[in-house]
Amino acid sequence: MEDKYVKEITAKSEDFSQWYVDVILKGELADYSPVRGCMVIRPYGYALWENMQKLLDRRFKETGHKNAYFPLFIPESLLKKEAEHVEGFAPEVAWVTHGGQEELAERLAVRPTSETIICSMYSKWIKSWRDLPVLINQWCSVVRWEKSTKPFVRTAEFLWQEGHTAHRTEEDAEEETLRMLEVYRDFVENELALPVIKGRKSENEKFAGALRTYTIEAMMSDGKALQAGTSHNLGQHFSKVFDITFLDQDGKLKYVWQTSWGVTTRLIGAIIMTHGDDRGLKLPPRVAPIQVVIVPIFGQQKEEILEKSRSLYQTLKDYFRVELDDRDEYTPGWKFNEWEMKGVPVRLEIGPKDLAQNQVLLVRRDTGAKISVKEADLIPYLTGLLDDIQANMFKEARKFMEDNTREAFNFEELKNIIENKKGFVKAMWCGSGECEKRVKEETGATLRCIPFDQEQISDKCVVCGKEAKKMVYFAKSY
Amino acid sequence: MEDKYVKEITAKSEDFSQWYVDVILKGELADYSPVRGCMVIRPYGYALWENMQKLLDRRFKETGHKNAYFPLFIPESLLKKEAEHVEGFAPEVAWVTHGGQEELAERLAVRPTSETIICSMYSKWIKSWRDLPVLINQWCSVVRWEKSTKPFVRTAEFLWQEGHTAHRTEEDAEEETLRMLEVYRDFVENELALPVIKGRKSENEKFAGALRTYTIEAMMSDGKALQAGTSHNLGQHFSKVFDITFLDQDGKLKYVWQTSWGVTTRLIGAIIMTHGDDRGLKLPPRVAPIQVVIVPIFGQQKEEILEKSRSLYQTLKDYFRVELDDRDEYTPGWKFNEWEMKGVPVRLEIGPKDLAQNQVLLVRRDTGAKISVKEADLIPYLTGLLDDIQANMFKEARKFMEDNTREAFNFEELKNIIENKKGFVKAMWCGSGECEKRVKEETGATLRCIPFDQEQISDKCVVCGKEAKKMVYFAKSY
Numbered sequence A, B: 001m002e003d004k005y006v007k008e009i010t011a012k013s014e015d016f017s018q019w020y021v022d023v024i025l026k027g028e029l030a031d032y033s034p035v036r037g038c039m040v041i042r043p044y045g046y047a048l049w050e051n052m053q054k055l056l057d058r059r060f061k062e063t064g065h066k067n068a069y070f071p072l073f074i075p076e077s078l079l080k081k082e083a084e085h086v087e088g089f090a091p092e093v094a095w096v097t098h099g100g101q102e103e104l105a106e107r108l109a110v111r112p113t114s115e116t117i118i119c120s121m122y123s124k125w126i127k128s129w130r131d132l133p134v135l136i137n138q139w140c141s142v143v144r145w146e147k148s149t150k151p152f153v154r155t156a157e158f159l160w161q162e163g164h165t166a167h168r169t170e171e172d173a174e175e176e177t178l179r180m181l182e183v184y185r186d187f188v189e190n191e192l193a194l195p196v197i198k199g200r201k202s203e204n205e206k207f208a209g210a211l212r213t214y215t216i217e218a219m220m221s222d223g224k225a226l227q228a229g230t231s232h233n234l235g236q237h238f239s240k241v242f243d244i245t246f247l248d249q250d251g252k253l254k255y256v257w258q259t260s261w262g263v264t265t266r267l268i269g270a271i272i273m274t275h276g277d278d279r280g281l282k283l284p285p286r287v288a289p290i291q292v293v294i295v296p297i298f299g300q301q302k303e304e305i306l307e308k309s310r311s312l313y314q315t316l317k318d319y320f321r322v323e324l325d326d327r328d329e330y331t332p333g334w335k336f337n338e339w340e341m342k343g344v345p346v347r348l349e350i351g352p353k354d355l356a357q358n359q360v361l362l363v364r365r366d367t368g369a370k371i372s373v374k375e376a377d378l379i380p381y382l383t384g385l386l387d388d389i390q391a392n393m394f395k396e397a398r399k400f401m402e403d404n405t406r407e408a409f410n411f412e413e414l415k416n417i418i419e420n421k422k423g424f425v426k427a428m429w430c431g432s433g434e435c436e437k438r439v440k441e442e443t444g445a446t447l448r449c450i451p452f453d454q455e456q457i458s459d460k461c462v463v464c465g466k467e468a469k470k471m472v473y474f475a476k477s478y
């Protein structure tokens, strides 16, 4: 009986993809909808997203950004203004062609990203160097008509934030691009406990319309890479097309330099795939919708235990996100399994023996360790315990990433690692798009990034053997 | 020079509609976009919306609701399931017909409201009486292809929240419907300083698919009504069509009872139109993006004054939403006009004389009153002053509403008031849709609501003279 709930989840080691879908559905993070490729984010999953939003939004505001809202629709002519951009996005745009009974004179794209509509406004708003920088962020949903979808990781509609900034100089834009990449790294590593590699994307992998794209890459526990956040220096590509000019201090009319950057609900997918295990989700305490769940174990003293549980709930709720599971229709064991599956970091059990000794039993989701704690010490103990769980989850994930990062010195080695092991491959690269494409075609792995932390592990390109310019990471990815 | 900025705004008394658009554009709340009927909400306007969201979202959570996210798109077949509902919304739906290069097999509506897509999920999720109530809210944008638009008040796309709940009994649903109406009244009156009339909509004016619709109606300062929030008891209309059943405690399979309720960014329009004056916006302190603006007046002591201004800013920013306007390129007078136009509740001036006396000058946006306050008393004084401004703004708006609410005892009087005076007309009504329609056709006014606070001002219907059942409010509206 007590294991039944968990047994409904496929084992992670058996079928990673099925396990992923199982924990999302059974954990009530999300559900399939009647709309092809679109999911419903259920309250438990949305609460996780809200916690993530709060922590990110605070960082955006601390770095001087303000939120705004731009239209959901982009006229086709506007989307097509920047050639590389439209080429990148046109194949996956959803088109509105009718409003009410009437056919529209011009088709409207449901925004796949908002550079073009935002640039059309910036060209109106920006006149002088005094108007710069413009530092705006938007929280919204976007639509990309993907052929194959996977909850959170790839869906036709998803939630995200997109920052769009305009600057006087190229240096200012580059500084902003890197500042926001660092904001993402800090957020993803410290709040989500996901270690990442920071670096630059190759020309083949950069954002459609960007000058340079930077990325943070995380490793899922099946060894695949997941792009956890990107920050683009757009250069003057868009400002020239959308005529975004300003009168500089020297009296000259100049084009602004722009950036854009974003993270999405796919980060929820990354949390699941990095931390989860055979028992289900494992949520980092900083963003977990419920940090502590109280499960009373009635024994012969139902009334007293229930009363104590309620008083503990009242005490703890000012300090932690806490829930009291006082349902009658389930056994404690069933509840343990359910809350473990939902990834709650700490379970607090209180039974007759605990009651008699003025203590509670705490059970860690990450290690399974059980600790008896005196009621008087509970608040400081729990505070420290949640920090400890957060730190431990990050440490475990970083160890996994290190253990699954290997070096390759020639193409056979590279192919062999990608085919037979999981994880990232560090290798030297000559910088040619040809070599990069050959890796993709023959192994299925892509060049994930040119990391900021460079090591000279050899002087030859892993593919062609010619002189190497950079060390890069190759991996299969989501 | 000092009046120039303000002179760019049309006088409110001269042309109310033009004044409205002027303050929105010059106050940088919003801007027109290249998409027909869609506006851009600029950072200053969006900060106002964020403050409103926070205060509302807290109330939703305190009453047990959780946020979730449902797809932007609704398949045509789903939207058409509830007959009255589709009839109400179909004329103004934007349709997606193509994804990428392909034509879709079934058209997708861009959600005009989410009852249908949410009901399709509730029918999956709800099985037992233990699953009830389901109390979910969604913050999102919706699209209604309106012919004529006006920023905030009527746009093709707008932001809102929509609550969707499911209950065991009709009484539970009715209680929820009225609870959320009261949440709206409390929010709108106490945070936005907008007095409202609480009541029920007539059959003609109710939501498409609802059993009963309740409303709060506010009066704009041109005398027109604006529906500030609505709460619908949906009965079992949707649950029967979408087959949302549960096994009750008595072992019987029953249909759930549902509610939905929403407020939108049109509340920003209501704030502007209720409180604004010839000098521009006047924002209620509780939601104003900037509550206090510091304007230094340099005189001969620029460095000292600037230093003091900065230290005041540092002190105040932990208590209030405060901004320091230390721009060099504008005169103090120009700044005064700008911040008045942007509706900041309190201006804090600091000049050489103030500096010498350890005091500052506070200027109220609502009354224009000037008060010298010792620096040592500043924080408690400002706290009280902001409360006082909030209360005064509500009082003024309520007085305006009372002064512009008149009684009519026959059709001639009703017509005359609507034609020649502005505001609300209280009148008795026999309850017939015919009489209601006649008012609409001959005066342009609609039946705004059947107020909860009933008075028996006569015993005859104001239109047909037959026996009256209820006192109602008639008014022209947005």
Ligand SMILES: [Zn+2]
Binding pocket: A429, A430, A431, A432, A435, A461, A462, A463, A464, A465, A466
């Ligand atoms: Zn090479």
Ligand SMILES: [Zn+2]
Binding pocket: B429, B430, B431, B432, B435, B461, B462, B463, B464, B465, B466
């Ligand atoms: Zn009548």
